[in-house]
Amino acid sequence: MHSGIRSSLVSLLALSGGLLSSFTSASPLKVTANVEARADSWPYGPLVTSGRDMKNSRGDNVVYAGANWPGHGEVMIPDGLRYQSIETIVSKIKSTGMNAIRLTYAIQLIDDIYANGGKDTTVKDSFTKALGSTNGPKVYAEFLAKNPSFNDSTTRLQVFDAVAAECLKQNIFVHLDNHMSKGAWCCSSNDGNTWFGDRDYNVDNWVRGLTYMANHGKNWPALTSMSLRNELRKTDNNPTLSATYNWETWYTNVKKGTEAINKANPDLLIFLSGLDYDTYMTPVVQGTALSPGSGKFSKTDFGGYDNKLVIEIHNYANSAGSCDSLKSSLYNNGFQALHAEDSKAVNVFPVLLTEFGFDMTGTAYRGIYSTCIAEYLAEQKAGWFIWVIAGSYYIRSGTQDFEESWGLLTHDWSGWRSSAYIEEGLKPLAKSTAQG
Template identity: 65%
Template sequence: MFISLLRYPLGCLLAVSLGVLAPLSQASPLGTHEYRQADAWPFGPLVTSGRDIKDTRNQTVVYAGANWPGHGEVMIPDGLTYQSIETVVTKMKSVGVNAVRLTYAIQMIDEIYDNGGDDITVRAAFIQALGEANGTARFAEFLQKNPIFDESTTRLQVYDAVAEECAKQEIYINLDNHMSQGAWCCNTRDGNSWFGDTYFNVDSWTRGLAYMADHGRSWRALTSMSLRNELRRPDNNPQLNEESYHWQDWYKYVRQGADAVNGANPGVLVVLSGLDFDTWLNPVVEGTALEPGSGLFDRADFAGYGADKLVLELHNYANNAANCDGLKRDLYAKGYRALHPEDPKTAEVFPVLLTEFGFAQATAWDSVYATCLAEMLAEERAGWFIWVLAGSYYIRSGIQDYEETWGLLNHDWSDWRSPDYIEQGFMPLVRDTVSP
């Protein structure tokens, strides 16, 4: 059944998605979808309860997973010229992974709208990103490794297949808008840094969030959506930097994004990231002024879902950390305090996910940084996604078939890059956070 659906014209498959802003789409029978999830995995929709994420059985859900990038120039999940979707998901499941942070670019949705509602084919996407010769060759490899697809397969249908396989193997999906452009992320001059930056059109962003949230209604594994990866200073735009890069505008725009997601798919958790590459969330957690104004974070501003659908995320790449206690104190002060209602400085209690951290697999897996984060995640029983699953990328920063030394998998995605880390570090981390 699934294979035949992949061969339908995209216009049929996306008829509901394209109506995301229409009243009929908003009235679609989510209750049926919720009931189906409530009595079977993922036992959703998930909700927050204080510092925890809970399912319909009142069981605590702790994400233990990896980032699977799909926001690059091809705009499909990486690795599929080397391995099948089933192989990659099975590989994750074999070491206990229960969640994946799946990334995408707003450009993909913009192109769908620009193309009259039709997505472009994967073949066209490879050629657009890699050139005629290399794109054609890589597409042939993609088909050879994934024979469920054909010449008419579109980018969104690849995401659908990933979601289907994740559901089959009971792996939660946190869908993350990583970039506006389909490109490698991130720096402060890439035009994707902040709301209103060169390529960061707020209307396109909220439209894209709503589109993917609505499209994801059919993904049984979709349990949460991150609004934006690594909000950061727009150094390429001095005026925007001076006038808008602050917590007050963060709050204005994040509420728009959260409303777009929840309005299109009330079932998913909404994940909020902080400033400076998502490294601190203090005003939200501590209830201090959202400067330069005097307003405060208020769950009531997220009408109808603020009490039980909001989650916070942090990133940390303090790879040169030499002192574990210092690293723990820094993370606690910048966001993990939200897990501790007993702390008098905690104004708002939230689940907190460490959605990015990582290191060179072969050389740094037993560093102070890597072992300290694993220790803290176990102590906090906090959800996490390591950067990164990918052993290579279709293209990164202009280099095709780019080697990723931080990848859990090797270059052709066939095996673990560092079996020692998987056995001595990664699998114990999964065990100690998910089933302490």
Template identity: 60%
Template structure:
């Protein structure tokens, strides 16, 4: 087996590209990317030159049982990133679980190996088999490579191919997400320790200082009512508690790494942020969202929303829902808007077959998002998962890629709509 590349060695993968300003135009542009850190100005995200920018990308899960970015038994990191780049996309939302950081702390500051991770999640026989497939496709790794070193390698490849890395805390316990009964729903739920969450955000934000591609970090995926924990639901599932936790997480990220943008997600599986946008009371209290509560980094805040209204019957209805749920924050001067922010749809998706993309939902979003110049990351890149809900090598029929991550699952959607959505969003 080849010796493991340390992160310093991984960073040298792009060493042929200049890392200082050059008089040559191409080298200058390469040296400047991503021209950060990014900040917000009203409804826009700005790069360090003050230029408006928007994300158009997809989700790459790394938060599930193995806690390693998916698909590496089928394709190399370089090949997967090339697939994303070929669509013209400029962003990846890469997910992680707090459990990975918890285990690093429990292990004296050392991450576990990918060999152990695969065997723990898939069993000795299947774990070893999948590990060997990963090593064959990604020969820069060996059995002693750690999970976090895989994340490092993904981050370096995104930098090399100039794709923004949005790191997302998807869940606490590494598993398929999301359910209101999975123990990961709300702060204080079975697996959702607030202290460990803050610690995990801080750890990953600090570690991300070594990732030039890291431009933003999402505090938590899909906060939702813990329906299996009625006492917790009654005591704290509300906007007042949400605000306390979000301020706590944002402060931890910024203290650990002041460069990334910080994404705030809403209630009910991150489907609405109306009180934030409209400046109404954060119930059951009377306090209101104020950027002064984020002193020193108010220009780092971005709102993120999800939408899966796949059965919607009317585009006008969908647009109205999206506006009311938070996208009106992009529309300065719109009635009822008190707080103007950049807003991103970090998840939407549907079955990747021959016809679903022609329906009202997908067609409407393909019109709505570019018209607003709203950023987005479609769910999901993954054609399959190492394991999902106990099923190994689970096929993802919503995946942009097919089962072995070698081709697009729905070439019709990619050519008929997705490339255009990327182009129109970024134009």
């Protein structure tokens, strides 16, 4: 999230293309999806990497151009569904020319399932637990009114299932992002979710959660990639943990996470994020020592699935005064990996800017930051996910129905917060990257 600068149903699409309309089962329906069937229809998967590019089974370049859709908060389902239907929100995304969502989730969702004997929590109970005995049922009723295919036995994962099914219907790629361990707003240096081994960041549970979601994602033909973890960062209240905050520890755990995803679902691309709120990946790109050790990043360490690895970085340098400086920073912090001709780019990968954003209530979209980011992504033909589609959240940092001024959509998710930006900025950006 914009952490560096902010103040602070089962519904699955069978491979034949039919949408199930009932959400009555307590367990997710299993879809048998072989590679051949996927290769013959959108999304023409599985995707692979080839040098700097992501490619589909037909050999076409694939560039994600999309929006972040949060689902990692306390309710642990995708935001916005008290105000609009899944179909409406996906249609809004599609209407801009965007072709992807970065769908976030919390490891706590999976931890709860294991703690409950393999049974997921119902959405009804989750709303009450997160929002209280008064507001919870009220918001849940709004959720049902906008999404009448759901009912009192619908579980949280079944809502994710339905989002993935609608994305398949509308040809929207799903990138699944582990945003937090504990379901809550992200991110700060003292939230217990900062780094491997933090209060709420149990590494074994994280690996288990990645495995679970990668396996569950076999039910989602639109799912083409997963991330390992959002915005790794140094804790400011645990000196012992802080001592482990380095690239060597990062590499040890990244190899665990990538292996877990690949073993569970070898079709998926796997996104690697860096340190300091995922703002740089330079040692990985340049193949320098992963301090404090002398080891280096090597694709040979990834068990024959090195053609599944992608780099992601975030940038929220909203106060940038120079486009040239911003472009230089983006290049040096990760986008150098797109350039095999650069002798310092020891490891070449696809690179995506999976978070960037700005206040949508004024004219920031015409400023140096917004226009330069768009110009650079178009020049690089690089993928991206803007933060954020959400006009509001069920709850954020203790405030219910929280207004998101950075949201593309209005508070009730019904219209664009800045129609001018959509027309002048976002649509041209999608056209110049995903369609250019």
